[in-house]
Amino acid sequence: MAIIEVVVPELSESVSEASLIEWKKKVGDRVSADEVLIEIETDKIVMEVPAPESGVLVSIQQGNGASVTGGQLLATIDTSAAASAEVSAPKQAAPQQPAPIQHAPAPQPTAPAAAAVAAAAETAAPSVKVMPSAAKMMANLGLNPADVVGSGKGGRITKEDVRNTHPQPAAKS
Template identity: 35%
Template sequence: MSSVDILVPDLPESVADASVATWHKKPGDAVTRDEVLVEIETDKVVLEVPASADGILEAVLEEEGATVTSRQILGRLKEGNSAGKESSAKSESKESTPAQRQTASLEEESNDALSPAIRRLIAEHNLDASQIKGSGVGGRLTREDVEKHL
C-alpha cells in the first residue's frame, strides 16, 4: 500500500489562492476512486477534489477555512483494496444522503444558486440570504443587494 498526496487542482490564472470549504471525509474513512473528498472555494468557483484511487483517507493536512494555493498538498490517501469492503457496506446507508443534501441546499438557497463571493460576503456579516431581496437575473442576489442590506 502506498500513499498518494491529495493536491489542490490548478487554479485559474486570475486566482492566486483558494480556501478549503468542506472536507467530505475524515481520516480513516474508506474512499473510492473519483469520490469527492474536499471542496475548494475561490472568489469565482467551487472546485471538487476527487480521490485518485480506492483507499483510506490517511491524513488531512489543511483544515476547513485554510488558505491554499495551486498544487499544495491537502492530505494523503493510502491506496489499497481495503476500501472496497468498507465502502460497499457504507454505500447502502449513503444512498439517501445525496437527495437529503440536495434538498437542504435548495432550502438554504431560496434565491437560486448564490455565487461563492456572495456566500462569503453573507457569511462574513452573519446575514440570512432569504431576508435580502435579489435584483439580479431571476431574483438572484448581487454584491450590491447585500451591501444595501447592510
C-alpha cells in the first residue's frame, strides 16, 4: 500500500494561514493525478489543491472551514488502490455497474473557533455572503455580520471589511 500525503501548498511570505473552503472529494472517492481535491482561501486568493497522484482518498485530516498553514497535512491518498483497479479492469469482458462507494462521515471541526466561524456565517442575512476568513475574524472579535458592510463581489464580507469595521491596534515591534 503506497500512501501519498496531500499538504497545503507553501503560502506567500505575507500570508500566514489559509481557510479550507470546500472539499471536492470524499473519503473513498477515486481521484486522478492533478484532479482538484479542495479549494483554499487566503486573504489574497482562492487556490485549488490538486491530487499529487491517482488513487483513492483514504483520509481527510482537516474539514471545511478549518484554518491551516503551509505544509500542513490535509489528506492521504492510497495509490496502490488505483493500480489494482487498473490491472483488474482490462480482464473483465462485460461492462458492469460500479459498486456503490461507502463514504466515511466527514470529519467535524472540533476546535471552538470552527464553531464560532460557523455561527458567524449562519447569523448573516441569507443574502449576505461572508468569506470564511472574514467569518473567523468576526467570531474572534464578537462582531455580527449585520454590523459589517461588504465590499467584495456581490456584497461579500471580506477580511478587509472586518478590519475596516474593527481596526486592530498596531503590533509591537
